[in-house]
Amino acid sequence: MAEDDQLCEAAAKGEAEKVQSLVASGADVTYFNEDGLTPLMLAAKHGHADVVKSLLDAGAPWNALSPSNLSAGDFAMDSAHQDAFDILLNAGIQAELILGTIARKENKVGDLDGEYLQDRVSFSEDKLMDAESKAVMMAWEKPLMEAHAKAICSRGGHILNIGFGMGLVDTSIQQYGPVTHTIVEAHPEVYDRMRASGWTQKENVKVVFGRWQDVLPQLESYDGIFFDTYGEYYDDLREFHQHLPTLLKPGGIYSFFNGLCGGNAFFHVVYCQLVSLELESLGYTTQLIPLPVKDCLGDEVWKGVKHKYWQLDTYYLPVCESSEDSE
Incomplete structure (x- = not known):
């Protein structure tokens, strides 16, 4: 000792x-x-x-x-x-x-996503919760989702979003008037709510129900893509990135919800660098744009929420594009 x-x-x-x-x-x-x-x-x-x-x-x-x-x-x-x-x-x-x-x-993918998809979810004005009172999505993310939408819609054209949640990013995407707007959503209750609120009736919107892994054959190629799923692991994000060369058009913009290790500043930096390196190996450059979020996250925000999935003062919004296009 x-x-x-x-x-x-x-x-x-x-x-x-x-x-x-x-x-x-x-x-x-x-x-x-x-x-x-x-x-x-x-x-x-x-x-x-x-x-x-x-x-x-x-x-x-x-x-x-x-x-x-x-x-x-x-x-x-x-x-x-x-x-x-x-x-x-x-x-x-x-x-x-x-x-x-x-x-x-070792194929350690786990089945957390499967468990979530079978759970009941609850909706309120400011949050979407799973059966264990963990937040799937919260209203404080709205400015972040608006920034993500602006990035992926910057080239216009055809837009893909994986994961509807509360519809924050999709509502923002609609403001940019994309030619087509494809939304993939896997949770049956969220999908039913989308239908009830008219998303399946919008002229330029195509809603695809199912896990993104299962509906890939139904997808085309897009000018902007956003990825934000719940109940998946980093390996799922990594797997999705393998499909970017097929899904993202040359000159297109890709972004994802960067909640990686949102409870520890240094671990978050490690994963920001890790995902940037892995995207670089696929031919994409990643710009991380700092957005201050401290003012959005008072203690009252987390009332009734079991897990504070974000505890940092700054959110780094990833904007990814082909390294050829960024030169």
Whole structure:
């Protein structure tokens, strides 16, 4: 125990040689001190990039969280220690790339989406909730949805939206008068509500009922695409991206609801970079536009909601286009 506390102290002071010596003699790099901080967090907090690298190489978990829900990357970011931050960001991206590969190899897709589609949902003026009082969509997202709609409609033409929810983004899309507006919705109650409110009667709207994975053969190619599903995993988003070269016309714009790791600032940065890299490998550039949302998220917003799915002050709106078109 004393050796582990010595490791924390040496990491905080940036004593690289002592850190390496303690690790070699068996000190625990996963140890949390009495303040709930790991050696990696302490090194990151004080900007000791060389110690951060040594600890990561020794197996220190990049994604461990303190009692206040902060990771080593958050400490580096909050203290503006760029070198330490860059090392931790790269470690996070590499780890998630590897884990993603493992998940695909083992086909760990899960069935959360299937459970959601069988659940009852409840509608109110400001939210759509699932059976467990978790928010599917909320009214505070309206300015974000308006911004997404503006982005994907910027080239005009034919628009596709995956996931209707409360209809916020689709209402905004209609304001831009697309030639055609295709909406894919998988939840039967949401679909029934769409029909009752006249969405299936609109002249330029085509509503496709079903999971996007199942209705792909019914889809065409589009000038703008938005993706926002509920109850799916990152692998589902990644799988959808594999279809972009077929679904998105050359010169088209793609965007998605960027709720990735919305409860932790550093993890969110990791996933923003990860998805940008994966889209780049498919031939797309991603611009992340910062939108302040702190003023939209008072405590009253979450009243009756089981899980705060967004807790950050800034939302990064992704605008993706073919790298050839952006040159």
